Amino acid sequence: MAAPTMDRPTSDASAPVQTLTIAKAINNGLRAAMEADPKVLVMGEDVGKLGGVFRITDGLQKDFGEQRVLDTPLSESGIIGTAVGLAIRGYRPVCEIQFEGFIFPGFDQIVSQVAKLHYRTQGRLKLPMVIRVPFGGGIGAVEHHSDSPESYFAHTAGLKVVSCSNPADAYWMIQQAIDSDDPVLFFEPKRRYYEKGEVDTTAAPLPLHSSRVLRTGTDATLVAYGPMVRVSLDAAAAAAEEGRSLEVVDLRTLSPLDLAPVYDSVRRTGRLVVVSEAPGEASIAGEIAAKVQQECFYSLEAPVLRVTGFDTPYPPSKLEEEFLPDLDRVLHAVDRSLAW
Amino acid sequence: MSSPEKWTQPGPDSPPATAAAPTAEQVIAGLRATDEGGADLVQLLTPEGERVTHPDFDIDITADELRGLYRDMVLVRRADREANALQRKGELGLWVPLLGQEAAQIGAGRAMKPMDMAFPSYREHGVAWCRGIQPHEILGMFRGTDAGSWDPVERRFHPYTIVIGNQVLNAAGYAMGQKFDGKVGDDADSEATICFFGDGATSQGDVHEGFVWAAVYDAPLVFFCQNNQWAISEPTERQSRLPLYQRARGYGFPGIRVDGNDVLATLAVSRWALEECRQGNGPILIEAFTYRMDAHTTSDDPSRYRLSDELELWKLKDPIERVKVHLVKQQWADQAFFDSVEADAEELAITMREHCVNLQTPPAERMFSNVYAEDHPVLDAQRDEFLAYHAGFAGGEH
Numbered sequence: 001m002a003a004p005t006m007d008r009p010t011s012d013a014s015a016p017v018q019t020l021t022i023a024k025a026i027n028n029g030l031r032a033a034m035e036a037d038p039k040v041l042v043m044g045e046d047v048g049k050l051g052g053v054f055r056i057t058d059g060l061q062k063d064f065g066e067q068r069v070l071d072t073p074l075s076e077s078g079i080i081g082t083a084v085g086l087a088i089r090g091y092r093p094v095c096e097i098q099f100e101g102f103i104f105p106g107f108d109q110i111v112s113q114v115a116k117l118h119y120r121t122q123g124r125l126k127l128p129m130v131i132r133v134p135f136g137g138g139i140g141a142v143e144h145h146s147d148s149p150e151s152y153f154a155h156t157a158g159l160k161v162v163s164c165s166n167p168a169d170a171y172w173m174i175q176q177a178i179d180s181d182d183p184v185l186f187f188e189p190k191r192r193y194y195e196k197g198e199v200d201t202t203a204a205p206l207p208l209h210s211s212r213v214l215r216t217g218t219d220a221t222l223v224a225y226g227p228m229v230r231v232s233l234d235a236a237a238a239a240a241e242e243g244r245s246l247e248v249v250d251l252r253t254l255s256p257l258d259l260a261p262v263y264d265s266v267r268r269t270g271r272l273v274v275v276s277e278a279p280g281e282a283s284i285a286g287e288i289a290a291k292v293q294q295e296c297f298y299s300l301e302a303p304v305l306r307v308t309g310f311d312t313p314y315p316p317s318k319l320e321e322e323f324l325p326d327l328d329r330v331l332h333a334v335d336r337s338l339a340w
Numbered sequence: 341m342s343s344p345e346k347w348t349q350p351g352p353d354s355p356p357a358t359a360a361a362p363t364a365e366q367v368i369a370g371l372r373a374t375d376e377g378g379a380d381l382v383q384l385l386t387p388e389g390e391r392v393t394h395p396d397f398d399i400d401i402t403a404d405e406l407r408g409l410y411r412d413m414v415l416v417r418r419a420d421r422e423a424n425a426l427q428r429k430g431e432l433g434l435w436v437p438l439l440g441q442e443a444a445q446i447g448a449g450r451a452m453k454p455m456d457m458a459f460p461s462y463r464e465h466g467v468a469w470c471r472g473i474q475p476h477e478i479l480g481m482f483r484g485t486d487a488g489s490w491d492p493v494e495r496r497f498h499p500y501t502i503v504i505g506n507q508v509l510n511a512a513g514y515a516m517g518q519k520f521d522g523k524v525g526d527d528a529d530s531e532a533t534i535c536f537f538g539d540g541a542t543s544q545g546d547v548h549e550g551f552v553w554a555a556v557y558d559a560p561l562v563f564f565c566q567n568n569q570w571a572i573s574e575p576t577e578r579q580s581r582l583p584l585y586q587r588a589r590g591y592g593f594p595g596i597r598v599d600g601n602d603v604l605a606t607l608a609v610s611r612w613a614l615e616e617c618r619q620g621n622g623p624i625l626i627e628a629f630t631y632r633m634d635a636h637t638t639s640d641d642p643s644r645y646r647l648s649d650e651l652e653l654w655k656l657k658d659p660i661e662r663v664k665v666h667l668v669k670q671q672w673a674d675q676a677f678f679d680s681v682e683a684d685a686e687e688l689a690i691t692m693r694e695h696c697v698n699l700q701t702p703p704a705e706r707m708f709s710n711v712y713a714e715d716h717p718v719l720d721a722q723r724d725e726f727l728a729y730h731a732g733f734a735g736g737e738h
Binding site for chain 1: 492
């Protein structure tokens with residue numbers, strides 16, 4: 001896959017390398033996309049004057065107007081369903097779903113229309129729309145504010161699904177998703193929104209649908225995406241202190257999966273632990289395990305292990321630290337793998 | 341302050357409360373009570389073929405235009421009957437008959453201007469006809485060779501939508517786009533959108549949300565509800581206490597009930613509504629009061645839930661017959677005209693039949709095409725593996 005050219009200017013007049021939070025990086029990415037293409041619209045609940053409940057769209061309505069940044073009715077099926085009509089009309093809508101737990105009123109439109117219209121019309125209609133979804137737990141929230149529903153969407157033909165884990169990816173991936181002629185579900189790790197990192201707005205980004213090795217290692221491989229990338233990096237750092245060398249791959253793209261770097265890594269390390277906070281049954285983590293055993297069967301020194309959320313509803317927040325994979329659970333799995 | 345009774349007691353105009361499980365007799369009684377559509381029904385041509393006037397809606401129609409509308413309705417009915425027969429012969433997996441709804445669909449379809457956009461459900465074969473889509477172009481999805489063959493951008497006619505009510509929101513978004521594009525107003529290039537759905541769809545959340553969105557964004561959208569009295573086996577009173585057109589008021593836009601078996605009234609009201617929308621006065625709801633004279637689909641058996649008396653009653657209000665009577669009374673058409681329309685209808689049916697049986701099963705790899713607009717290496721690999729598997733059989737077939 002050829003790397004898309006991303007020659008958009010940054011709207012920020014300051015230095016090309018900035019230290020930004022993920023939240024601000026997405027905001028800057030949205031701004032750059034809106035400046036580059038007048039057909040890009042931002043729409044969602046409270047995204048205008050308020051700037052979104054997480055402030056991801058802060059200032060955009062002020063600068064681009066109410067016709068390009070739409071404070072919509074409180075209606076998720078409406079957000080997705082009208083975005084379909086706008087996309088057919090030639091717009092590139094970027095929908096915000098306020099929290100992942102509220103996406104399900106729009107699930108019918110996503111699965112029945114967004115995912116299928118290109119196929120149903122034999123390619124005549126394109127649906128260049130992005131659905132931004134803050135997802136995952138760890139913020140002490142009430143029910144329906146901490147879930148990880150990405151597997152539903154990765155399971156649906158016609159959709160593309162990505163998740164960023166750091167500010168630089170957030171900045172570029174949102175622009176690449178908006179550039180895509182396919183509908184993209186863009187999962188944002190809400191508990192990492194305010195983590196900072198360097199963003200080089202002049203560096204050529206990786207293609208959107210590619211995973212990346214973030215840390216090299218030789219003893220075992222960790223694969224994660226979104227909020228669990230930080231947990232995996234921390235686990236690798238802790239393991240290093242005990243003399244264990246862990247490789248960490250940030251998946252970045254959930255549909256299509258880009259597992260070539262994972263296969264390459266597992267062929268070297270012989271061991272794989274998949275980390276995801278979504279429930280493990282019938283999940284992306286399970287898909288990775290299946291594919292790796294198929295592609296790397298003779299390289300594996302141990303079964304592929306998964307460290308995931310449990311197959312329960314997301315628990316009350318006082319229990320969420322028990323539910324979410326953390327450094328200790330990841331290292332425990334690494335120990336089991338190494339002891340096999 | 342009003343007395344509580346005002347809010348708790350039915351007013352003189354309120355429809356009767358509905359029983360949990362009406363008997364067949366009750367269903368018929370209910371329909372007979374409302375079969376004229378009530379005092380608000382807009383009608384310009386009676387079932388007996390008499391032109392009548394309406395204080396708010398009228399239409400200047402020439403003999404030529406009325407003959408054209410008659411021809412449209414006869415041809416789409418003939419095509420509909422042919423498709424039904426093709427299903428019975430095993431050439432189609434399913435057919436969705438429009439029988440009885442020809443006036444509603446031709447009236448609305450002929451009210452559209454070329455740049456207007458239509459979002460159908462799956463029964464709008466008459467509207468498709470008005471958008472220049474030949475009946476045989478619709479057959480692929482019912483024969484199983486494609487999922488809709490026409491170009492929705494070129495024809496300004498969205499693909500059929502099977503999930504009930506989804507298209508209403510898609511239409512609202514499209515109409516918002518027309519407004520954002522500056523295509524609403526006095527200019528000659530102004531546009532509107534018309535969206536088709538049924539009485540059953542009015543219970544869907546997407547239809548409610550479509551009403552809300554179109555209203556708050558002042559979208560140039562005509563909601564065209566064909567109330568054909570039945571959502572498969574469920575009568576309209578299972579969907580609503582209130583006549584459907586009256587719902588519009590709660591959303592803040594006009595709702596009009598038109599005799600959906602009267603092509604002149606439907607044309608007049610639809611033309612008005614589309615023009616209002618083009619001018620920026622949308623949205624508008626039209627309830628076309630009509631009747632599904634055949635089954636929901638060829639898989640349905642209406643004898644399980646409605647009595648044939650009801651069909652006989654509605655046959656007296658046939659949308660085509662009243663136009664024929666009027667044409668004859670006005671001496672706007674002679675036998676030669678009616679014969680020529682019949683001949684055209686037969687020719688259309690023959691063409692349709694030939695196209696149908698010649699629709700080719702697509703190559704198996706077609707199922708992998710156009711899932712995505714851009715690359716998807718995982719799916720590409722799956723396709724290649726499938727093709728290699730296929731090629732492994734003698735002659736590449738199995």
